[in-house]
Amino acid sequence: MATKQLKTFTREEVAKHSSVDDMWIIIDAKVYDVTRFKSLHPGGTAVFLDDEIAGQDATEAFYGLHRHEVLERPQYQRLQIGVVSGEQPRLHGRVPGALSLVPYAEPTWLTKGFHSPYFSESHRKLQAAVRKFVDEVVFPDAQAREEDGKRPSLDVVAKMAEKNLHAMRMGPGKHLRGLTLMDGIVAPEEFDYFHELVCQQEITRMGARGYGDGLNAGAVIGLPPVLNFGSAELKARVVPEVLQGRKFICLAISEAFAGSDVMGLQTTAVKTEDGKHWIVNGTKKWITNGTFCDYFTVGCKTEDGFTVMLVERSEGLETKPIKTSYSPSAGTAFVTFDNVKVPVENTLGEEGGGIFVMLSNFNHERWVMCANSARGQRLVVEECLLWVAQRKAFGKPLASQAVIRAKLAAMVARCEAAQAWVENVTYQMCNMSYKEQAGKLAGQIALLKRFCTQSAQESARDAVQIFGGRGITQTGMGRFVEHYHRTITFDALLGGAEDVLGDLGVRQALRQMPSDARL
Numbered sequence: 355m356a357t358k359q360l361k362t363f364t365r366e367e368v369a370k371h372s373s374v375d376d377m378w379i380i381i382d383a384k385v386y387d388v389t390r391f392k393s394l395h396p397g398g399t400a401v402f403l404d405d406e407i408a409g410q411d412a413t414e415a416f417y418g419l420h421r422h423e424v425l426e427r428p429q430y431q432r433l434q435i436g437v438v439s440g441e442q443p444r445l446h447g448r449v450p451g452a453l454s455l456v457p458y459a460e461p462t463w464l465t466k467g468f469h470s471p472y473f474s475e476s477h478r479k480l481q482a483a484v485r486k487f488v489d490e491v492v493f494p495d496a497q498a499r500e501e502d503g504k505r506p507s508l509d510v511v512a513k514m515a516e517k518n519l520h521a522m523r524m525g526p527g528k529h530l531r532g533l534t535l536m537d538g539i540v541a542p543e544e545f546d547y548f549h550e551l552v553c554q555q556e557i558t559r560m561g562a563r564g565y566g567d568g569l570n571a572g573a574v575i576g577l578p579p580v581l582n583f584g585s586a587e588l589k590a591r592v593v594p595e596v597l598q599g600r601k602f603i604c605l606a607i608s609e610a611f612a613g614s615d616v617m618g619l620q621t622t623a624v625k626t627e628d629g630k631h632w633i634v635n636g637t638k639k640w641i642t643n644g645t646f647c648d649y650f651t652v653g654c655k656t657e658d659g660f661t662v663m664l665v666e667r668s669e670g671l672e673t674k675p676i677k678t679s680y681s682p683s684a685g686t687a688f689v690t691f692d693n694v695k696v697p698v699e700n701t702l703g704e705e706g707g708g709i710f711v712m713l714s715n716f717n718h719e720r721w722v723m724c725a726n727s728a729r730g731q732r733l734v735v736e737e738c739l740l741w742v743a744q745r746k747a748f749g750k751p752l753a754s755q756a757v758i759r760a761k762l763a764a765m766v767a768r769c770e771a772a773q774a775w776v777e778n779v780t781y782q783m784c785n786m787s788y789k790e791q792a793g794k795l796a797g798q799i800a801l802l803k804r805f806c807t808q809s810a811q812e813s814a815r816d817a818v819q820i821f822g823g824r825g826i827t828q829t830g831m832g833r834f835v836e837h838y839h840r841t842i843t844f845d846a847l848l849g850g851a852e853d854v855l856g857d858l859g860v861r862q863a864l865r866q867m868p869s870d871a872r873l
């Protein structure tokens with residue numbers, strides 16, 4: 355199709371087109387012919403008949419009611435017939451791959467003129483590449499899948515695999531050996547938890563919570579037990595196909611009977627007489643990615659206590675979707691095991707040693723959630739700052755109301771505090787062995803997660819107050835805030851509920867109290 359030739363008009367010429375049968379408007383120096391469109395306009399025809407709109411510059415009115423992305427939709431781009439002579443369009447929405455210049459929209463280490471002791475040139479290069487990739491490849495799919503509820507597109511999963519993004523989301527370790535990470539930007543041996551933080555936070559920045567979980571979050575929590583406790587044969591078979599996005603894995607621990615109470619689980623695994631297989635019976639609930647997974651890392655009650663094993667989708671294993679408050683893209687499932695036969699070689703760790711397998715997994719899982727929570731909050735701060743600056747109420751920008759500024763002050767403080775604590779813990783992880791992390795950081799990460807999810811929920815509430823009705827509307831200007839507010843409680847529950855984690859953190863601290871210290 356030939357590109358339409360855009361003409362140049364003076365503002366006086368545009369003003370002549372202000373009748374019902376011939377109507378133009380200006381938005382950001384671009385001239386739109388809305389004569390036919392106005393009767394199809396989702397906001398009604400009447401708005402265009404206003405003397406201050408027809409034939410006039412409607413930029414301010416437009417941006418008070420629409421996100422910039424509306425003008426980027428092909429069906430509306432076609433309405434543009436020209437530009438105002440001597441003027442240049444300058445307004446933009448999200449610029450793919452670019453850093454945002456909105457204050458606090460980026461963590462300090464990505465803010466011009468600010469410094470950080472943690473991030474090197476290699477982290478910065480990775481960040482730039484992952485942002486570009488996520489914005490160009492993943493973001494459009496995320497928005498579409500959140501809407502239609504389908505799982506993330508397999509070609510996006512495959513493209514992420516080409517960059518080895520699935521592998522990088524597992525953190526540093528032997529699984530990265532020999533891989534080309536993000537076209538070789540980072541060498542596998544230099545990849546550390548800050549590199550992983552970059553990957554996790556850039557993916558979260560999409561603002562699509564259900565889709566984000568659908569995008570192999572199951573592997574982030576379900577594969578490490580295989581990596582750390584699986585036999586060499588099992589790892590050789592399962593790990594590459596999961597990291598290459600050809601097979602999917604999830605963590606199946608929680609049950610309807612027992613949420614955070616791992617010892618109260620009722621799914622059983624009993625050995626066959628020849629000792630070669632486990633026979634698994636029971637159910638699991640709220641299993642992220644379960645609807646489409648090939649592998650399930652399952653916690654079972656066994657003769658010796660609690661054992662974790664890798665169960666493959668096979669006869670007797672069924673999954674049903676659970677409707678939750680985020681999108682079905684996450685593949686949240688109810689899983690039933692009816693005499694499912696599992697080779698004993700699929701046992702992860704010691705028989706009866708499942709608690710150790712689970713506990714050692716929790717730190718990384720919760721740290722990922724903290725990293726994501728800190729980044730999710732920041733996106734909401736950015737949305738709110740943009741909104742209060744461009745939206746007018748009572749004849750003044752919303753930002754001129756002190757009560758709005760007070761809310762923003764609290765939101766900024768929370769997200770900066772969360773990020774600073776996440777970066778500090780990340781630094782500790784980079785400098786501690788896996789075992790040391792398990793011993794020293796479990797309490798700290800539990801408290802951090804509690805802080806992140808509580809502050810996220812407070813900011814979600816503030817953001818809805820700032821956006822008003824749009825904060826509870828799934829389309830239009832407040833759509834990211836609505837989504838955030840609707841889905842934020844997931845973070846506060848998955849990987850341990852807030853009260854449970856708070857208690858864990860304090861109990862750990864009390865255990866380390868010096869016996870001779872007194873007030």
Ligand code: HEM
Binds near residue numbers: 379397398401829
């Ligand atoms: C080329 C110009 C325009 C296009 C393509 C356009 C498109 C749209 C679209 C797609 C919506 C649905 C909501 C959304 O997706 O954000 C909408 C809603 C709306 N539009 Fe427009 N519009 C244009 C110009 C205007 C102008 C100049 C005004 C007013 C002065 C206006 C007033 C409204 C109103 C009041 C709504 C409903 C907003 C809401 O429910 O929150 N539109 N428009």
